[in-house]
Amino acid sequence: MRNTPVCVLGLGLIGGSVMRAAAAAGREVFGYNRSVEAVTAATADGFDATENLDEVLSAAAASNALIVLAVPVPALSQMLARIRDVAPQCPLTDVTSVKSCVVEEVRAVGLLERFVGGHPMAGTAHSGWVAGDAQLFVGAPWVVSVDDHVDPAVWTLVADLALDCGAVVVPARSDEHDAAAATISHLPHLLAEALATTAGEVPLAFALAAGSFRDGTRVAATAPDLVRAMCEANADQVLPVLDRALDLLKLAREALAEGNPLTELVDSGHAARVRYDSFSRPAIVATVIGADNWRDELAAAGRAGGVIRSALPVLDSPG
Amino acid sequence: MRNTPVCVLGLGLIGGSVMRAAAAAGREVFGYNRSVEAVTAATADGFDATENLDEVLSAAAASNALIVLAVPVPALSQMLARIRDVAPQCPLTDVTSVKSCVVEEVRAVGLLERFVGGHPMAGTAHSGWVAGDAQLFVGAPWVVSVDDHVDPAVWTLVADLALDCGAVVVPARSDEHDAAAATISHLPHLLAEALATTAGEVPLAFALAAGSFRDGTRVAATAPDLVRAMCEANADQVLPVLDRALDLLKLAREALAEGNPLTELVDSGHAARVRYDSFSRPAIVATVIGADNWRDELAAAGRAGGVIRSALPVLDSPG
Numbered sequence: 001m002r003n004t005p006v007c008v009l010g011l012g013l014i015g016g017s018v019m020r021a022a023a024a025a026g027r028e029v030f031g032y033n034r035s036v037e038a039v040t041a042a043t044a045d046g047f048d049a050t051e052n053l054d055e056v057l058s059a060a061a062a063s064n065a066l067i068v069l070a071v072p073v074p075a076l077s078q079m080l081a082r083i084r085d086v087a088p089q090c091p092l093t094d095v096t097s098v099k100s101c102v103v104e105e106v107r108a109v110g111l112l113e114r115f116v117g118g119h120p121m122a123g124t125a126h127s128g129w130v131a132g133d134a135q136l137f138v139g140a141p142w143v144v145s146v147d148d149h150v151d152p153a154v155w156t157l158v159a160d161l162a163l164d165c166g167a168v169v170v171p172a173r174s175d176e177h178d179a180a181a182a183t184i185s186h187l188p189h190l191l192a193e194a195l196a197t198t199a200g201e202v203p204l205a206f207a208l209a210a211g212s213f214r215d216g217t218r219v220a221a222t223a224p225d226l227v228r229a230m231c232e233a234n235a236d237q238v239l240p241v242l243d244r245a246l247d248l249l250k251l252a253r254e255a256l257a258e259g260n261p262l263t264e265l266v267d268s269g270h271a272a273r274v275r276y277d278s279f280s281r282p283a284i285v286a287t288v289i290g291a292d293n294w295r296d297e298l299a300a301a302g303r304a305g306g307v308i309r310s311a312l313p314v315l316d317s318p319g
Numbered sequence: 320m321r322n323t324p325v326c327v328l329g330l331g332l333i334g335g336s337v338m339r340a341a342a343a344a345g346r347e348v349f350g351y352n353r354s355v356e357a358v359t360a361a362t363a364d365g366f367d368a369t370e371n372l373d374e375v376l377s378a379a380a381a382s383n384a385l386i387v388l389a390v391p392v393p394a395l396s397q398m399l400a401r402i403r404d405v406a407p408q409c410p411l412t413d414v415t416s417v418k419s420c421v422v423e424e425v426r427a428v429g430l431l432e433r434f435v436g437g438h439p440m441a442g443t444a445h446s447g448w449v450a451g452d453a454q455l456f457v458g459a460p461w462v463v464s465v466d467d468h469v470d471p472a473v474w475t476l477v478a479d480l481a482l483d484c485g486a487v488v489v490p491a492r493s494d495e496h497d498a499a500a501a502t503i504s505h506l507p508h509l510l511a512e513a514l515a516t517t518a519g520e521v522p523l524a525f526a527l528a529a530g531s532f533r534d535g536t537r538v539a540a541t542a543p544d545l546v547r548a549m550c551e552a553n554a555d556q557v558l559p560v561l562d563r564a565l566d567l568l569k570l571a572r573e574a575l576a577e578g579n580p581l582t583e584l585v586d587s588g589h590a591a592r593v594r595y596d597s598f599s600r601p602a603i604v605a606t607v608i609g610a611d612n613w614r615d616e617l618a619a620a621g622r623a624g625g626v627i628r629s630a631l632p633v634l635d636s637p638g
Binding site for chain 1: 342386396419440441442459460462489491495496498499500502504505506507508509510511512513514515517518519520521522523524525526527528529530531532534535536538539540541542543546547550551556557558560561562563564565567568569571572575576578580581582585586587588589590591592594595596598600620621623624626627
């Protein structure tokens, strides 16, 4: 239901962008931030923001708003405890990175039934309210969880918010999301940090650096706390893909040391990148939310590259 | 002397871009390519190109043109032998990647005295004449070698060509160039290949890939033969920086496995990238080409980030 108000907790880059994008889509939206700076800035930009958590949660409870957790992972458990006390009936989602640990926190506090995890795969190297942008999510994949516990009505609310923000919805199980995120987000961060560090030790390296280095280290400009938080929170999934990358690089090292060709790594990397460039994103249109096996059906479609570009039919609803 | 004609051997991405940029700067330029396709395309675009190597070298000898080697490294020795036979007095430069091996080839054929190595640090993932662009070098660093053997007059010719193409000249010794290139170009390619390969094996990874993965694998789209050629030709310099990156990643792996913070790698990577972003590029203006110690002075200035943005004074010349 697209007239459901949206309550954003945390007005940094992602939360602030959700607030702007939801407002731009005509949604009623209000929010909270712990620090007064972001609240002042958001208010000055014409948004309804407060640093009073109980006030914002009471308003959410009164309007049955969709609550969007956009705080750093370490702040989640305290925030969830307040939601349980003040707004336990509200539908709930999040926009943080790693999903499995969020699901565990939500389960621990007893709110799992109303929760559907989310992850917009967008960002910049900047942070804070001022870095936010109503267009940040346009065309970006926004994962909406299809774990076994997920309620069809809450799922639809969360998917609608993502679509309203201009994103395409990728349905995925939390564990599969975390393995993929380790590969396409956390591993690139670690490689970028290693590349930047290595170059910082070689005279003349910065003097000659061009596109390969700039692109390869772009995400090393991300705030260190954010990088650490997302990699450490997803360590179980990062380890196997980091090991795989290390093995590939060690094989390349041996080939170079022995004067053998680098064919294997270079060919497989090129082939994978070419496959990625031509990876098709078929629209998911046929699944009925709430019908038998709808979660498994969506998880399989997402795995195959499928995305949701406009609202899916819902069981027993007129549309 | 900016009225020296330019003879480009090899009309791929780099050679073709040099031809276009030199012509756009008002230079007389003619060129050679082994395959008729590039010659036909260049001719159709209004350029003076031929697939007859003896013809183009005779023309270079007759006009004392600056010869620019823009062929793949494996083709160099055969090309150099023909230059020695037909145009041994011509000033000579190259625009290939790794410098030390080119210097050895040129020395072996007896042309070292007329040779000053070059390397424009620009490129795209595309190749061939059609991918060329007169603007490719605008603002890019273009290394011009200041090895001990380098002749001031030839050096000035090569630096002038780079400046005419819109590049900034970075003076560097060939061995230092190769170590830096290993770090900021070849290592990023290997990391990109490993990242792309790893992601290609994880279900859902391509479906969720966004900016971190796109940027981190961009150079994996480069033609595999080019990647192999530049990494293998520079293996001696790639090995130590690859080992350094592997060590950093292994330490991060241990930290993750033991539940320790990733502080060390993430902080050092971030700090290096921030330093790179604020790396200043002071203009080198005071060195007199041909004066005592001019090569060492330029090498030191280049190491410190200095670049040449307009022609330097030359000893015993009126300017």
